[in-house]
Amino acid sequence: MPKVTQLSVNGRRGKRPLAGTKRLLRWLASRTYSCTPLATIGRTVANRYAWQSPASHAAFPLRRRPLPVCQIFLYHRINDEGDPFLGGLPVKTFAAQMEYVARNFPLLTLDQVSREEFPGGHSYYIAVTFDDGYRDNFTCATPILQRFGIPATVFLATGFIDSGELPWYDQVRLAFKSSSQSYLSLRELGGPEGRLGDLPSRLWLLERTLTWLRAQPRSECLQAIDELFRKLGVSSQLQLSNQMLGWHEIRQMSKSNIVFGAHTVNHPALSQISDAELMQELGGSKRTIEDRLQLPVSHFAYPFGQSSDFTAKVKKSVPEAGFKTAVTTIRGLNDRSTDRFELRRFTPWESDWALFRMQLDWFRFQYQDVTEKERNQSEHSRETSVVES
Numbered sequence: 001m002p003k004v005t006q007l008s009v010n011g012r013r014g015k016r017p018l019a020g021t022k023r024l025l026r027w028l029a030s031r032t033y034s035c036t037p038l039a040t041i042g043r044t045v046a047n048r049y050a051w052q053s054p055a056s057h058a059a060f061p062l063r064r065r066p067l068p069v070c071q072i073f074l075y076h077r078i079n080d081e082g083d084p085f086l087g088g089l090p091v092k093t094f095a096a097q098m099e100y101v102a103r104n105f106p107l108l109t110l111d112q113v114s115r116e117e118f119p120g121g122h123s124y125y126i127a128v129t130f131d132d133g134y135r136d137n138f139t140c141a142t143p144i145l146q147r148f149g150i151p152a153t154v155f156l157a158t159g160f161i162d163s164g165e166l167p168w169y170d171q172v173r174l175a176f177k178s179s180s181q182s183y184l185s186l187r188e189l190g191g192p193e194g195r196l197g198d199l200p201s202r203l204w205l206l207e208r209t210l211t212w213l214r215a216q217p218r219s220e221c222l223q224a225i226d227e228l229f230r231k232l233g234v235s236s237q238l239q240l241s242n243q244m245l246g247w248h249e250i251r252q253m254s255k256s257n258i259v260f261g262a263h264t265v266n267h268p269a270l271s272q273i274s275d276a277e278l279m280q281e282l283g284g285s286k287r288t289i290e291d292r293l294q295l296p297v298s299h300f301a302y303p304f305g306q307s308s309d310f311t312a313k314v315k316k317s318v319p320e321a322g323f324k325t326a327v328t329t330i331r332g333l334n335d336r337s338t339d340r341f342e343l344r345r346f347t348p349w350e351s352d353w354a355l356f357r358m359q360l361d362w363f364r365f366q367y368q369d370v371t372e373k374e375r376n377q378s379e380h381s382r383e384t385s386v387v388e389s
């Protein structure tokens, strides 16, 4: 599901100058960082070392990473439409990000990640993925990936390929965009309510509605969408043409360095469907891509991808359906100890090139994996118990 361009929902006057000052300080900090030798030093340090928080009680604030890590980027739409409802990273921004990573970091395929293959003895690697199967991945992103020789994996929700239909969450986005209502209440269904009068309020309520919908059992979610459309006063058949990839485009992409993974058939939250539906969503999407491309499909992406969107049973079913890896949308880095069926990803959201570079270095420098946090906590409790005894 694409992340909508971040807009401030805080309309209070007192907050605006502070937000403006903060933005200016971040801008200045990012220029100071990215336009000076600090960037080279920061990149090198962040590649090899991780920062240890005071909570870890470590003697030295830097810790050399014992294992190489891979950061998996997650993209959705790449286009210049600037639609705040459907989202999308501008093409120029995507090109600048890809040029920067291709020049400065080794890139991996998900096959290499699944084989725990980290060639060249580096400490830090990047892999690039796209979710859902938007057509602009072919028209806008593929030429850029080819220009910089970057491998990528595109996860397809196969029910929308060549169907002329938008995924259900994009239909909901379109409904919020098209509605002329000024207020929406889904209280009688247990859902959110709020104003639709201005853009920030409308986007805020849209995100709350999507979060609520995906937490409903599948049949109730579909019924709620019908009721939502009725309340918004829009047609239940909202469509936009040429939004999703077609098989002829997918075949062309697969001839370059792009691999296709499965992302279910209908893009439901897998925690909210029956066992029979789960098998159909996993196996159906895998078989369709394999039949169409005559290539094996080894990688899977959980729809929505947060830990509440897939259960332990879902996770167990993924290798049973024949997949070698599964990616989430949980933020983090991956090393050889990371569960192959719960790989973490990272959405590069900064459209400013200097902020992107600083954000990328800072993220891996300060990021502590759950297992590291647990180890720090257990080391701390061991120290504490020794002192106490």
Ligand SMILES: [Zn+2]
Pocket (backbone or CB within 6 Å): 001, 131, 132, 263, 267, 303, 304
């Ligand atoms: Zn998705």
